[in-house]
Amino acid sequence: MRKPKIVILGAGYGGLMTATRLQKAVGVNEVEIVLVNKNDYHYETTWLHEASAGTLHHDRVRYDIRDVIDGSKVEFVQDTVLEINKDDKKVITETGEISYDYLVVSVGAEPETFGIKGxxxxxxxxxxxxxxxxxxxxxxxxxxxxxxxxxxxxxxxxxxxxxxxxxxxxxxxxxxxxxxxxxxxxxxxxxxxxxxxxxxxxxxxxxxxxxxxxxxxxxxxxxxxxxxxxxxxxxxxxxxxxxxxxxxxxxxxxxxxxxxAAGVRGNSIIEKSGIEAMRGRVKVQPDLRAPGLDDVFIIGDCSLMINEEINRPYPPTAQIAMQQGEVCARNLLALVRGGELEAFKPDIKGTVCSLGEDDAIGVAFGKKLYGSKASFMKKMIDNRALYMVGGPSLVLKKGKFNIL
Amino acid sequence: MRKPKIVILGAGYGGLMTATRLQKAVGVNEVEIVLVNKNDYHYETTWLHEASAGTLHHDRVRYDIRDVIDGSKVEFVQDTVLEINKDDKKVITETGEISYDYLVVSVGAEPETFGIKGxxxxxxxxxxxxxxxxxxxxxxxxxxxxxxxxxxxxxxxxxxxxxxxxxxxxxxxxxxxxxxxxxxxxxxxxxxxxxxxxxxxxxxxxxxxxxxxxxxxxxxxxxxxxxxxxxxxxxxxxxxxxxxxxxxxxxxxxxxxxxxAAGVRGNSIIEKSGIEAMRGRVKVQPDLRAPGLDDVFIIGDCSLMINEEINRPYPPTAQIAMQQGEVCARNLLALVRGGELEAFKPDIKGTVCSLGEDDAIGVAFGKKLYGSKASFMKKMIDNRALYMVGGPSLVLKKGKFNIL
Incomplete structure (x- = not known):
């Protein structure tokens, strides 16, 4: 019997979390998992402002995908996705095609210039x-x-x-x-x-x-x-x-x-693939699947979910993308093994905005923070993202320890 | 009685050697010495290729002029020289005028593009x-x-x-x-x-x-x-x-x-000042003075001396500029105190051309050298230039010790 084939597009926060959670949960011969990414590395999108300013070297901001992937369970393919053919259930890449039974679209954002000239x-x-x-x-x-x-x-x-x-x-x-x-x-x-x-x-x-x-x-x-x-x-x-x-x-x-730095939109791959979207973001079902596409999950910056409390979309953050990855992995298992799919509910633990080396503002666990305390919290959030994907060894390798 | 005033233009190899040799030889009230330079630092012209490639940081290639100047004997003026008025015996700078009794012109080279378009x-x-x-x-x-x-x-x-x-x-x-x-x-x-x-x-x-x-x-x-x-x-x-x-x-x-990197010429200040020159280089008298100008010495890249053995000009090198600086200082003393001026004769100790980090070719003390030996010799030559101007402390601060 052919194993079900799960293809994950993009090794950003959402895609990589899905892949690493899946590889822990499945047996070696239970499913085929393919992770497709343009680069052979993952980068911390939320740290890019540091690499851009030159305060943190860009090699500190990325790590080898193969370092966190279990090669016996997940096949990594370095390739650029051009389009999804959802009718034939395959992905068109720069070098060929990849068929899927279940697809996770976590291809990230693009800048939104709102048509401003130049x-x-x-x-x-x-x-x-x-x-x-x-x-x-x-x-x-x-x-x-x-x-x-x-x-x-x-x-x-x-x-x-x-x-x-x-x-x-x-x-x-x-x-x-x-x-x-x-x-x-x-x-x-x-x-x-x-x-x-x-x-x-x-x-x-x-x-x-x-x-x-x-x-x-x-x-x-x-x-x-x-x-x-x-x-x-x-x-x-x-x-x-x-x-x-x-x-x-x-x-x-x-x-x-x-x-x-005034805005991002979803990925143009979404529109090229004929999936209904607003500025490249798809209003997903509670279980993270695209409307009308029961085998396609869309997570991260290309997914759109409404925060009912304020009747506005949740912002596209790493925190939410990673939480979606966890739920997406469980829902994929439910599809493969049979079972109920769960609804995704963001759990906003806190938001901290850095103001440079040793200053920040934020709200964490319901408390307002600023100055070095907020800065400390920011670094802990950054380290936690590493921990969630790669465990303590990745934190030791790439973590932020310049703590006052 | 007014002290004789010596003005030195440029703190490159020649000018700085003249200034440091003079300050050792004169008493505090014997002469007035003014050193004029565009920047407040001296740089090692012969190391600039390393800073340009990015293999040596540019701060390693320069040092503060005040670190090697004895402030009780030499006044340092940071200013840009525009022109020499040799009839009125004064130097026109960006911010004013400086009169002199004796002048040392050591203003360095400019690129020579031979009129090649663009x-x-x-x-x-x-x-x-x-x-x-x-x-x-x-x-x-x-x-x-x-x-x-x-x-x-x-x-x-x-x-x-x-x-x-x-x-x-x-x-x-x-x-x-x-x-x-x-x-x-x-x-x-x-x-x-x-x-x-x-x-x-x-x-x-x-x-x-x-x-x-x-x-x-x-x-x-x-x-x-x-x-x-x-x-x-x-x-x-x-x-x-x-x-x-x-x-x-x-x-x-x-x-x-x-x-x-195919050629340099003398400084355009020479021509602006109406001093006879070929491509900004003045064919100086054996005692390093400009022809017909008994109070003006010209040394370094703006001076032209013929190597009689091969009937061609000596190349404009740091080695020769520094040797000229030593003779120039002694000849200035002879003018001030009375005495014979000596003729300059280059003493070419060796020439080493670096080929990167640990390779070079050269001739030193009559011997052909290549590879790591030549590379070692090159670093010793570089350190010697520091030693001649600033003694062992400058070598320790800026010297090259990456020796195999």
Whole structure:
């Protein structure tokens, strides 16, 4: 008898959690499990802002997928997924096709530029390891070039961050640590450097406790960050950005580096595969399956679930993706072995937003935290993500121990 | 009675040697000595190829001028020299004027592009600390960007070095050490990287022993370097270089990085000041004074002296500049105190060309050297230059001890 074949697309938080939970639960000959991923490594998406700023090396942010996969139970295939053919139950990749009985779609997010002109061409997005190290090097190259030019171009030292959400603020926090180092490295007066956060919404970190947000803004302003809140980016150009000012006016901000951190959407693979979605996110059933597709689970950034309490979608976070992975693994087992599928319910343990090396704000176990306590908690959350996938040995290898 | 005022322009090998030798020899109230330099640091010009490749940090290549200057005898002025007014005996700087009784012009070299189109705009030159770190970052940024692009541009991984002289070969040697590191850092297949040395002359390292040159070329080719000898660069463009091929044909070599290392000339300050020169180099009298200017010494890269044995100019080297500095200091004392001026005679102790971390070729004390022995000798020469200016403490601080 042919073993049921489970194919998992993507080794991000959700996919890797599904794979590692499954491999613990199944016998060697019970199911065939295939994990497909573009790279041979997993990376911590929630740490990419550090690699982008240059405060944490990108090799600290990734680990070999084979280090956490049990090769006797899970086959790892390094390939790029192009499309899902849900009628023929197969996945089209760059090098061929992979058929499945059950599919887990955990292919992650893409930047959402909301059609703003020039953003795709002229702005960076903190989207993967390759992007992170390019941003780091782009900033450094501009600092390195500054003193080489007869006419000093101060815009080489201007970094615009579009978006005052989680990623934007965390990236800015790291920049406030990195910029003094860069200034020493390249003999630059730190007062010439500008970090500007441009946010269209009328507030920083929407959804966060206002008291904590005020703390965060004050701390970052003290370190030289300028906030332009309620200001929309109209266009990104070769030389910077154009923002709206008042009713009809616009203003140009010259900046060599523009990082767009104001939104993500689901993966375009979803739409290419003809699965109904809103901006690449599929409103999944309670058991995490796509509507009308009983053999396809969608988890992580491509899944959309409504938080009934506030009647708004849950944000696409690592915490939720990992919890979905656990439920997805159990539900796959239920399908293979027979049994009830369970409904997914997020359990938000806490949210901490880093403000750089030793500062943060957050809410954990119902308590407001800021400063070094919040920073400590952030590192514990980061270490926990490693622990959940790779156990204590992965924490020892990649964990964060720079604790005050 | 007014003290005679000696002004030294430039704190390179020649100028700094003059200043440090003078301060040892004179009494506190005997003369006024002013040392003018653009930066507050001295850098080892002969080590810049390492900082440019990224194998040695640029802070290892420079030190604070005030660390080696005796403030009770030498006044250090950080300023940029624009022109010498030899009739009024004063120096015009960016911020004002400095009068002198005796002047030492040791303002160093500039790149010589021989009028080749586009070189100034599109090629880098290993000319100072700012340039070195920009080259390092430019190469790294291109490697960082490679994997971010949908269509891979292999020219991002191509480095063209114009010139197979001393600087070109030493820079290439460092690149062969640096490139494997960059490939690991940015997940790049090393076989995609090209290092191409383009030289118009029919040979590598003209003037060097042919047996040693063959060794050098073989070693570098083994490490993947391509030599295009007898090939002239016709033009540098935004996308690479155009070289001559046969009689009338040309060929484009696409390269994101072009480093021009095929020649230096004297400083344009010389010509601006109306001092007779050939490509910024003044044919000085045997006592190192400019012809017809008995109060102006010219040493280092702006001085031109003929080696009578081969009827060709001595090359502009650190070794000669430092020896000139010693003689210049003694001749200044002779002018101030009265006495005979001595004629300068270079004493070429040896020449070693580095081929990277632990390889080199050279001739020292009349003996041919290659491999680790030559590499050791090179590091000793580098340490000696530090010792001559700053004594054992400077060697301990900035010296090279990575000896096999």
């Amino acid at each position: 953003l795709k061409e002229h702005a960076f997005s903190i989207i993967n390891v390759n992007a992170a190290r390019q941003i780091r090097e782009h900033i450094e190259y501009n600092f390195a070039t500054y003193n080489m030019e007869e006419e000093k171009r101060d815009d080489r030292l201007t970094i615009v961050v579009g978006g005052a959400g989680f990623t934007g603020i965390e990236f800015i926090g790291e920049l406030t640590n990195r910029v003094p180092e860069l200034c020493r490295e390249y003999d630059i007066d730190i007062h010439k450097v500008k970090i500007i956060c441009v946010e269209a919404a009328p507030m920083v970190l929407p959804g966060f406790d206002p008291e904590l947000v005020n703390y965060a803004v004050a701390q970052l302003e003290r370190k030289g960050v300028t906030f332009m809140i309620g200001t929309a980016i109209k266009e990104a150009t070769e030389t910077g950005i154009i923002v709206g000012k008042g009713e009809d006016e616009v203003e140009e901000i010259k900046a060599a580096t523009v990082v767009w | 070189l100034k705009e599109h090629a880098f030159s290993i000319i100072n600390v700012n340039a070195a770190r920009q080259i390092r970052e430019h190469i790294e940024y291109n490697f960082a960007t490679y994997n971010m692009e949908e269509e891979k541009r292999d020219d991002r991984l191509t480095i063209v070095v114009g010139g197979a002289g001393f600087t070109g070969i030493e820079f290439i040697g460092e690149l062969t050490n640096r490139v494997p590191e960059l490939c690991r850092e940015y997940d790049i297949d090393i076989h995609k990287v090209k290092i191409i040395c383009v030289e118009a002359a029919p040979m590598v390292l003209p003037g060097f022993d042919p047996e040693l040159v063959n060794y050098a070329v073989a070693q570098l080719e083994r490490k993947g370097v391509t030599f295009m000898i007898g090939t002239a660069i016709k033009e540098a463009t935004e996308t690479g270089i155009i070289v001559g091929k046969g009689e009338d044909e040309v060929e484009e070599i696409k390269a994101a990085t072009v480093v021009w």
